[in-house]
Amino acid sequence: MSRVVVLTGGVGGAKLVLGLSRMMPPEDIVAVVNTGDDFVHLGLSISPDIDTLLYTLSGKANTAQGWGRENESWGFLAALRELGGEDWFALGDGDLALHVLRSHALRHGEPLSAIVGRLARAWDIGTTILPMSDHPVATMVDTDEGTLPFQRYFVARRCEPIVKAVRFEGAQAAVPAPGVLEAITDPTNKAVLIAPSNPFLSVDPVLAVPGIREALVQTTVPVVAVSPIIGGEAVKGPTAKLMRELGIAVNHRSIADHYRDVIDGLLVDERDTPIDLPVAHAFADTLMQSLNDRIRVARAAIALADALRA
């Protein structure tokens, strides 16, 4: 029993992975990351969730802001604005280096997974970061304003449109990136975790890649999700609003139902009134503000997996 595999989206997921990396050797962690948010902007290929993880694990994340790099400068965006370029997506100067290098390598035929591996090594990140797929998958949000690509919904429209459905274009034709299925089904794993990322926007795209859901069902090690609900609400982001719009009750029961076929256990926040859950569960303070919080949640998730194995 050595490795922990984590399915993760953006900021919330990166917090859990960071917590794990401070309670066990980073080399024993494999993050399988949502790429449904990826998009091409001004000709640049941008992978927001992968970059959030790269920045978080290399200590470069702007934690106050919640996205992007610390000590970022904005000369590019200012010049772009002067020239009438699209400025709704804030590209920092340092951040651009990732996007330019990635776009250049992708155009030369290098798979995303290989590129991410190079970037992680350049920053001495021990954790293995795997995109869910090297194939493009695009999260599309059907709203009362029409269908919006994820970043248009999330950044340009600030999650304001009312969501009717979420779709993952290209998912059916996608194949898990090299190593993803092997990592999930490795019988020597300590656990497979699903991070407290948005289940519908950030984790579902991962599960939509053919083979990944099946691998979670088949793996013989405990699969534990950390519920993103705290005190009957989502901590951050559009999770609760989205659940209401989709007609889903905002509680742990809904999360358990959503993941029912793939998880063995659910870690829920201790603030919430225990309700009848159709899956094994444990309680913990799951709010992750400090680094110690992150480590505590990581420990609690692993402890639940250990209990399920016993």
Added chain:
Amino acid sequence: MSRVVVLTGGVGGAKLVLGLSRMMPPEDIVAVVNTGDDFVHLGLSISPDIDTLLYTLSGKANTAQGWGRENESWGFLAALRELGGEDWFALGDGDLALHVLRSHALRHGEPLSAIVGRLARAWDIGTTILPMSDHPVATMVDTDEGTLPFQRYFVARRCEPIVKAVRFEGAQAAVPAPGVLEAITDPTNKAVLIAPSNPFLSVDPVLAVPGIREALVQTTVPVVAVSPIIGGEAVKGPTAKLMRELGIAVNHRSIADHYRDVIDGLLVDERDTPIDLPVAHAFADTLMQSLNDRIRVARAAIALADALRA
């Protein structure tokens, strides 16, 4: 008699165009710009001479440094370096906006000339800036270290290799950009000028685009070149070194010979001993350090054209 057309390369040429734009309405100036230095770096399409002109005429040029933008920041380059990206070509954060927008538009099929027109309008540049061609032409330098693309020779190798020949790949298949031939042959022009840019590296690529040399020969208005030689040397850059390596004497006679079939007159620096020139000429202080210097040289070139017409 209204417009002045200037064939130009980078920094020296931009100085002359700036001088012109302060002695006559900028709207009456057409700059036909070398694109043989253009190259693709990290997947970005870069047009150094066009950008130098854009920055110079919009007041954004870093005149102390001699290239790039004033008040530039370097967050991108620092991050690129950390990631092991190629950093031999210094891309500033603000400068990147031009390259990203241009690359994106070129990939969408917009011709370079249309893109440059948009950029110039965005910065309220009255002067018409035309790339010599919308087709790619690559200045290749045959040296004792092998054949080097222009920027490798100029920036990465700092003009140190010994030059044996200069070639313009793609020139034979290139077509002048829309408006170039019409501008040069317009009989109502006041003058056609060749800027004191490097004749072999910066002006020859323009002349290598089929039709442009012929237009210069055919135009009925005076064609005047400003010699880049001052006091038996080139003011800046590799002109003198290159001439010696090519076995060409570093003097105005060589410049006159080089342009013999296309010019009617040559403006030479008053520091130099008059020598027998095979073309009409006039003397002036051609050193351009201050804005007043630039205006003085522009006036002297136009005065020579006026004298030739009379």
